[in-house]
Amino acid sequence: MTAGNRVPRRRIARRGQSLLEFTLSAVPVIFLLLSIVEMSRAMWVYVTLAHAIKEGTRFSVVHGADCVQVNPDCQITVNQVAARIITAGMGLDSRKMNVVLQTAGATQTCAPVSSCLDVATAWPPSPDNSVGLPITISGTYPFSTAMAMFIPQSGSIKFGAMSFGATSQQEIAF
Amino acid sequence: MSRTDLLSAAKATGKARRQATQKGQVIVMSTLALTLLFGVVGLAVEVGWALYIRTLAQSATDAAALGAASHALSTIGQSAAAVCGVSVQCQSMASCPGSGNIQSGCLYAGQNGFSPGGENGNQTMRIAAGTSLPIPGVSNIPGVIYWTQASAKQSMPQLFSSLISKVGITSGAKSTAAIYPHPITQSLYLLNRSSDCFASLLNLGVVCGEDFLSLLGSKVTARGGIYMASANSNGIGLPNVAAATIIGSAQVTSPFTYIMGNGGVNTLGSTTWSGAPQNGFADGDNFRDPMRGKGQPPVPRGLADHPVPGGVIAANLLGGTTVLPPGNYYATNPLTGTPLGTPITVLGNTTFSDGNNPPCGGFCNYVFYGGLVTGALTTTTFAPGRYVFAGAQPVSGGPGVALMAGVNSVVKDMTPLVGGQAAQNTDAGEIFIYTDTNYPGLQLPAAIRNAGLSLPQVTAGFQGGLGFSVTLHGLNASNSAVPDELQNFSPVLFWQDQANTTLSYKPDGSLDLSCGSICTKTLSVPGSQQMIIGASQVLGHPSVNLYGTIYSPRAAWVTLLGVVPGDTVRGPLQIISGSLQMAVNTTLDVSPVSNPMTRMTVSLIQ
Numbered sequence: 001m002t003a004g005n006r007v008p009r010r011r012i013a014r015r016g017q018s019l020l021e022f023t024l025s026a027v028p029v030i031f032l033l034l035s036i037v038e039m040s041r042a043m044w045v046y047v048t049l050a051h052a053i054k055e056g057t058r059f060s061v062v063h064g065a066d067c068v069q070v071n072p073d074c075q076i077t078v079n080q081v082a083a084r085i086i087t088a089g090m091g092l093d094s095r096k097m098n099v100v101l102q103t104a105g106a107t108q109t110c111a112p113v114s115s116c117l118d119v120a121t122a123w124p125p126s127p128d129n130s131v132g133l134p135i136t137i138s139g140t141y142p143f144s145t146a147m148a149m150f151i152p153q154s155g156s157i158k159f160g161a162m163s164f165g166a167t168s169q170q171e172i173a174f
Numbered sequence: 175m176s177r178t179d180l181l182s183a184a185k186a187t188g189k190a191r192r193q194a195t196q197k198g199q200v201i202v203m204s205t206l207a208l209t210l211l212f213g214v215v216g217l218a219v220e221v222g223w224a225l226y227i228r229t230l231a232q233s234a235t236d237a238a239a240l241g242a243a244s245h246a247l248s249t250i251g252q253s254a255a256a257v258c259g260v261s262v263q264c265q266s267m268a269s270c271p272g273s274g275n276i277q278s279g280c281l282y283a284g285q286n287g288f289s290p291g292g293e294n295g296n297q298t299m300r301i302a303a304g305t306s307l308p309i310p311g312v313s314n315i316p317g318v319i320y321w322t323q324a325s326a327k328q329s330m331p332q333l334f335s336s337l338i339s340k341v342g343i344t345s346g347a348k349s350t351a352a353i354y355p356h357p358i359t360q361s362l363y364l365l366n367r368s369s370d371c372f373a374s375l376l377n378l379g380v381v382c383g384e385d386f387l388s389l390l391g392s393k394v395t396a397r398g399g400i401y402m403a404s405a406n407s408n409g410i411g412l413p414n415v416a417a418a419t420i421i422g423s424a425q426v427t428s429p430f431t432y433i434m435g436n437g438g439v440n441t442l443g444s445t446t447w448s449g450a451p452q453n454g455f456a457d458g459d460n461f462r463d464p465m466r467g468k469g470q471p472p473v474p475r476g477l478a479d480h481p482v483p484g485g486v487i488a489a490n491l492l493g494g495t496t497v498l499p500p501g502n503y504y505a506t507n508p509l510t511g512t513p514l515g516t517p518i519t520v521l522g523n524t525t526f527s528d529g530n531n532p533p534c535g536g537f538c539n540y541v542f543y544g545g546l547v548t549g550a551l552t553t554t555t556f557a558p559g560r561y562v563f564a565g566a567q568p569v570s571g572g573p574g575v576a577l578m579a580g581v582n583s584v585v586k587d588m589t590p591l592v593g594g595q596a597a598q599n600t601d602a603g604e605i606f607i608y609t610d611t612n613y614p615g616l617q618l619p620a621a622i623r624n625a626g627l628s629l630p631q632v633t634a635g636f637q638g639g640l641g642f643s644v645t646l647h648g649l650n651a652s653n654s655a656v657p658d659e660l661q662n663f664s665p666v667l668f669w670q671d672q673a674n675t676t677l678s679y680k681p682d683g684s685l686d687l688s689c690g691s692i693c694t695k696t697l698s699v700p701g702s703q704q705m706i707i708g709a710s711q712v713l714g715h716p717s718v719n720l721y722g723t724i725y726s727p728r729a730a731w732v733t734l735l736g737v738v739p740g741d742t743v744r745g746p747l748q749i750i751s752g753s754l755q756m757a758v759n760t761t762l763d764v765s766p767v768s769n770p771m772t773r774m775t776v777s778l779i780q
Binding site: 037040044047048051054058061062065066067069070071073074104105127128130131132133134171173174 | 215222225226232315317354356357359398399429430452456458459460778780
């Protein structure tokens with residue numbers, strides 16, 4: 001046997017080593033990257049949802065009874081609030097976002113929020129539009145992620161959906 | 175070398191060449207992919223950061239605008255005007271000044287993360303304020319006396335997004351706040367808190383936290399809604415009682431009844447309350463005295479004295495009307511002329527007026543010492559003006575009565591009913607002030623002062639015999655005859671002195687908290703916190719028609735007193751009181767007034 005025959009044998013022995021190493025290192029790296037991306041996406045969804053809900057509430061509380069009394073054009077409607085929420089929730093699918101608008105005595109459900117774009121009911125409705133009364137807007141948005149299978153108590157391996165929720169309550173200011 | 179060996183060698187050479195040409199391919203692809211990945215992630219981070227800054231900026235500008243306007247309101251109060259450079263600061267959109275109410279706003283913005291030149295000079299915080307209308311960029315809002323507008327911006331370093339655009343990233347927000355007259359529109363404001371106590375009408379002893387009590391067969395229709403400030407729940411133990419108690423077949427109808435905290439309704443019998451009361455509301459302006467900070471309506475000064483010998487004014491009993499000019503009225507001993515402190519009884523038809531048209535130039539002033547009684551079958555007319563009932567002698571240990579209407583008598587003003595009901599008056603209207611001889615600013619007639627006569631608090635409101643009718647209208651600020659000092663109290667009709675309660679008030683009309691909590695006191699005449707509004711009917715028609723606001727301070731109460739079923743008080747009427755007590759079979763039917771009282775309030779408006 002010559003020396004030239006030993007080299008190929010080592011090469012043969014190393015065949016697949018890179019693949020194995022790549023596999024061993026790539027799986028956690030990809031998992032890590034995916035986790036970061038998905039967590040970031042989840043946080044973005046939640047923050048955007050919360051921002052949109054807060055914007056809708058703020059928009060509502062400065063269009064109360066006092067505003068309407070001095071300027072009838074100040075009266076806003078459910079579809080305007082819905083549009084405001086959709087605009088503020090840029091990037092979220094309005095067909096998946098559910099929103100509930102509440103005053104002291106009235107509730108308007110928009111499931112999804114886009115379904116309220118043609119609801120021209122006055123909001124907040126009288127007499128619940130008096131200054132000092134609360135307005136509550138809450139919203140939910142589904143978040144589907146492949147990472148769900150790694151979440152404790154998510155059960156067997158599946159690509160489940162979570163739902164993020166956000167609520168904003170303010171008193172009618174004007 | 176065999177042919178097979180040659181082929182094998184050629185294959186090996188080709189494979190090695192291919193492997194050699196593919197070397198570094200993964201690095202290139204990874205680099206490209208990672209660059210793209212990090213670029214997209216970076217862009218997302220930048221956009222997200224900009225949105226986050228915008229949210230922060232909105233909070234900062236909201237706080238700044240509100241803070242600056244709130245500081246201004248605390249300076250000018252409920253009555254004074256906002257004057258640029260005097261009571262408030264004004265400026266066009268500019269950076270923050272070093273002092274004053276605008277600086278206060280900037281400090282609030284700073285607490286929310288935005289300050290001029292903050293974040294290494296990347297932040298801009300600007301604020302404008304003024305009294306002239308319209309507010310820049312805001313549709314006209316009449317009545318605004320002062321406004322503030324705050325703008326906050328932050329420029330951010332542009333990294334990944336510069337690949338798309340090089341315009342730079344600036345995130346910001348703008349808010350506008352204003353001091354404006356907020357209308358107080360609801361029908362019933364019942365102010366008693368859990369700690370406010372008085373003797374129960376149901377002989378339960380002292381009860382605390384009672385806002386509303388309605389007895390057998392009484393009916394309340396409050397078309398403008400009800401607020402109750404007691405957080406006492408149903409079933410709470412004595413001396414506390416539920417915020418409201420309704421008994422027997424009593425009925426309450428209101429578009430809403432909102433109760434603070436855990437406040438509840440105790441129902442005994444087959445009562446109805448529609449729409450259902452709701453509790454759980456946080457403490458706020460709707461559960462506080464809307465008059466706080468306004469002080470009390472001033473009384474007239476420099477009036478002529480009109481001693482009434484024997485306490486009887488014998489007016490024209492055979493027809494016609496006797497005119498009783500403005501002034502101080504008090505009963506005297508017919509022999510000695512010494513003031514008696516007893517009620518003044520008016521017999522025959524009378525008009526409180528100077529006889530001119532309009533009377534007294536549109537607004538008359540009267541002060542009655544000892545109370546006023548109108549005779550049976552008489553008509554008593556009150557011209558637009560201010561009527562002060564400055565105390566009366568106690569009767570059987572209880573308070574005297576301020577105004578008593580005789581059987582089948584008529585008490586009215588100069589605005590007729592419309593369709594049998596009270597409607598908004600165009601004249602100056604009336605205000606009845608119920609107090610004692612210690613009311614701030616009251617000038618006692620020399621005879622009363624020399625006699626050492628001190629008349630304690632009376633039972634406010636009016637009472638009457640069967641078949642009486644009352645038609646009165648509160649102040650109307652849109653009429654120029656209303657004195658400036660009373661403009662802020664329109665459309666008050668009845669005002670009970672804030673001293674006539676067990677709580678201590680400061681001169682500005684806010685509660686005295688100098689004792690650590692609310693200061694309390696004992697009244698010289700027990701039970702004089704009560705205001706009685708008599709209910710009546712004539713030929714089956716409600717005959718007490720009132721327009722305006724009835725005010726009785728917290729820890730005092732208003733009793734609606736009817737005698738037979740159908741006795742009613744109605745009209746565009748608002749009741750602000752510690753508590754409302756409905757006597758058996760009495761009806762209250764009220765709707766919102768057309769010109770509601772207002773209260774200067776600070777609010778975000780955009």
